[in-house]
Amino acid sequence: MEQKKFKTEVSQLLNLIIHSLYSNKEIFLRELISNSSDALDKLKYQSLVDDKLREISYTPRIDLSFTEGDKRTLTISDNGIGMSHDDLNDNLGTIASSGTRKFLANLTDDQKKDSNLIGQFGVGFYSSFMVADKVEVISRKAGEDQAWKWISTGKGTYTVEEAERESQGSTITLYLNEDGNEFANRWQLEQLVKKYSDHIAYPIYLAYDKTNYDNEKKDAEGNPLKTVERKVEQINAAAALWRRAKSELKEDDYNSFYKSMTYDSSDPLFYIHTQAEGTIQYTTLFFIPGKAPFDMNYADYKPGVKLYVKRVYITDDDKELLPTYLRFVRGIIDSEDLPLNVSREILQQNRVMNSIRNASVKKLLSEFSSIAEKNPDLYVKFITEYNRPLKEGLYSDYANRETLLELVRFQSSERDGFVSLASYKEHMPESQKSIYYLAGGDETSLHASPLLAAYKKKGYEVLLMTDDVDDLVISSVGTYKDLPFKAINRTGAVDDLQDEVQKEKAKEATPLVEKIKKALDGRVKDVVVSSRLTDSPAVVVTEDNAPTVRMQQMLKAMGQGDGLDVLPVLEINIDDAMLRKIDASNDDSYISDMSSVLLDQALLATGILPKDPVKFARIVHGLLSR
Numbered sequence: 001m002e003q004k005k006f007k008t009e010v011s012q013l014l015n016l017i018i019h020s021l022y023s024n025k026e027i028f029l030r031e032l033i034s035n036s037s038d039a040l041d042k043l044k045y046q047s048l049v050d051d052k053l054r055e056i057s058y059t060p061r062i063d064l065s066f067t068e069g070d071k072r073t074l075t076i077s078d079n080g081i082g083m084s085h086d087d088l089n090d091n092l093g094t095i096a097s098s099g100t101r102k103f104l105a106n107l108t109d110d111q112k113k114d115s116n117l118i119g120q121f122g123v124g125f126y127s128s129f130m131v132a133d134k135v136e137v138i139s140r141k142a143g144e145d146q147a148w149k150w151i152s153t154g155k156g157t158y159t160v161e162e163a164e165r166e167s168q169g170s171t172i173t174l175y176l177n178e179d180g181n182e183f184a185n186r187w188q189l190e191q192l193v194k195k196y197s198d199h200i201a202y203p204i205y206l207a208y209d210k211t212n213y214d215n216e217k218k219d220a221e222g223n224p225l226k227t228v229e230r231k232v233e234q235i236n237a238a239a240a241l242w243r244r245a246k247s248e249l250k251e252d253d254y255n256s257f258y259k260s261m262t263y264d265s266s267d268p269l270f271y272i273h274t275q276a277e278g279t280i281q282y283t284t285l286f287f288i289p290g291k292a293p294f295d296m297n298y299a300d301y302k303p304g305v306k307l308y309v310k311r312v313y314i315t316d317d318d319k320e321l322l323p324t325y326l327r328f329v330r331g332i333i334d335s336e337d338l339p340l341n342v343s344r345e346i347l348q349q350n351r352v353m354n355s356i357r358n359a360s361v362k363k364l365l366s367e368f369s370s371i372a373e374k375n376p377d378l379y380v381k382f383i384t385e386y387n388r389p390l391k392e393g394l395y396s397d398y399a400n401r402e403t404l405l406e407l408v409r410f411q412s413s414e415r416d417g418f419v420s421l422a423s424y425k426e427h428m429p430e431s432q433k434s435i436y437y438l439a440g441g442d443e444t445s446l447h448a449s450p451l452l453a454a455y456k457k458k459g460y461e462v463l464l465m466t467d468d469v470d471d472l473v474i475s476s477v478g479t480y481k482d483l484p485f486k487a488i489n490r491t492g493a494v495d496d497l498q499d500e501v502q503k504e505k506a507k508e509a510t511p512l513v514e515k516i517k518k519a520l521d522g523r524v525k526d527v528v529v530s531s532r533l534t535d536s537p538a539v540v541v542t543e544d545n546a547p548t549v550r551m552q553q554m555l556k557a558m559g560q561g562d563g564l565d566v567l568p569v570l571e572i573n574i575d576d577a578m579l580r581k582i583d584a585s586n587d588d589s590y591i592s593d594m595s596s597v598l599l600d601q602a603l604l605a606t607g608i609l610p611k612d613p614v615k616f617a618r619i620v621h622g623l624l625s626r
């Protein structure tokens with residue numbers, strides 16, 4: 001017998017589960033049943049594609065049984081794929097998913113107490129330690145002769161030793177603790193299976209002892225004669241819900257199916273059920289979770305859509321089933337026309353899969369559009385969670401760009417809440433010819449930008465964009481209904497506000513511009529006269545196709561900004577007192593100091609600290625003491 005230690009993260013996860021999910025401990029049963037169902041899915045699939053396993057004859061099932069009395073136990077058994085010696089070590093000694101590991105590491109103390117959040121990632125097998133002092137797994141992998149027994153009390157170590165099992169599959173026995181005793185009960189188990197696992201595709205049987213009383217016959221004491229009968233009953237519906245006629249299904253059916261297939265304890269925002277009977281036959285059932293999945297913005301997110309072929313489970317781990325930007329969608333795709341032994345490579349180029357994917361994307365987007373139109377409150381909930389991934393779609397899904405442009409929302413300098421591009425266009429005064437936006441930074445700093453005043457004065461709304469993908473996405477989109485997008489912190493937007501008088505004034509200021517340019521030689525690309533600043537002396541802007549100063553900083557922080565030194569353009573307000581002082585002076589050192597502070601404070605206003613803070617402080621001090 002070998003004794004092994006859990007990887008540290010397992011001990012952490014165990015601790016977290018036991019403390020945060022305590023009030024919801026019944027979910028352990030759902031987790032174990034779902035593992036059994038996965039194991040049956042895997043065997044069903046393997047026995048179709050692996051010659052060695054083709055001969056195995058079995059009827060897939062999950063069995064529950066329990067013992068009463070002082071030492072109560074609960075057993076969950078399946079005849080699925082089973083686990084080898086190494087599988088037991090790999091699967092039950094570590095946390096397999098790196099997403100879960102990262103998620104755990106990033107949790108704050110408060111979040112650790114939020115059972116909804118914890119429940120979102122698969123707490124899985126380890127949740128059994130909430131109700132058991134000791135857990136024993138006897139498992140035999142399909143195609144192997146040797147079975148193995150894994151035992152742990154959940155306190156840092158486990159053992160693995162040889163064991164016997166008649167056929168392939170796993171038997172998990174929980175030695176219930178005080179908190180778990182209530183689960184060694186027929187009614188409790190039936191209720192929980194109905195609640196969480198009714199739609200599991202395999203039959204779940206419960207074995208129990210039924211006491212019969214025979215009034216005709218009396219025992220020695222004259223009481224009705226008691227006999228105990230062992231009964232085994234199926235306690236779930238065991239049907240693929242998505243294959244049932246839509247007219248038969250109620251909202252409750254969908255919601256409980258959603259909860260049983262995800263780890264979400266809340267209802268989905270909405271669902272979309274499609275049964276296509278055309279040249280390609282398939283069923284899709286998609287759910288939009290009420291809250292964005294915790295790993296939505298991790299590169300190694302877990303995809304939420306499962307693929308079935310003729311009701312046989314194929315995979316839940318294929319990121320190609322839907323485009324990446326729809327990674328928050330949960331649900332199933334069940335095709336009648338794909339081969340069962342479809343591999344990942346085949347899936348990627350398969351014509352049938354392509355048609356299903358394209359139709360699914362169209363269906364999802366059109367449903368989003370119709371909700372935006374008919375149910376604005378629901379749409380706000382939806383877009384609050386999923387605006388960002390949809391924006392990624394603008395960049396990556398050229399074919400659906402028009403639709404996506406109508407779906408994304410922005411904050412605005414003029415209005416609260418979310419603004420669509422259609423409504424932005426509607427609000428435009430006749431003189432306005434472009435869509436103005438300001439990206440980069442948080443909402444407060446964008447609202448405070450000195451660049452906004454001039455647009456406000458003209459009645460032009462400016463879209464404020466706080467997502468890190470905005471700049472990239474919007475510059476790739478270019479236009480909306482022939483209106484160009486213009487970033488107001490770029491030089492291309494400067495001319496729009498200038499009238500003839502201002503142009504003349506700007507010309508007259510050429511000597512001042514030249515003075516500052518000379519003083520800031522090597523630090524700015526250009527100095528231009530502003531027609532839009534009122535309360536501040538200067539701002540930094542970027543040339544149209546260059547990365548903004550903030551973007552450059554971000555790229556450098558990510559180690560990608562080598563050789564990236566695009567100088568900013570300084571836009572000056574010639575009516576400001578500071579500029580008038582520079583204009584009036586002939587003292588080179590004064591002009592140089594004033595210009596330097598002018599640039600540094602403009603950078604500061606966009607959140608960028610002076611390169612040499614000591615020098616900056618010294619110059620400011622010098623100027624103030626003059």
Ligand SMILES: Nc1ncnc2c1ncn2[C@@H]1O[C@H](COP(=O)(O)OP(=O)(O)OP(=O)(O)O)[C@@H](O)[C@H]1O
Nearest residue numbers: 035036039082083091092121122123124125126170
């Ligand atoms: N009854 C079972 N039969 C075969 N393998 C199992 C069984 N139960 C668990 N396993 C294996 O142990 C692994 C870990 O299970 P666990 O429940 O902790 O996480 P999971 O099911 O992979 O993740 P999640 O719960 O997020 O879906 C599973 O991925 C599976 O490989």
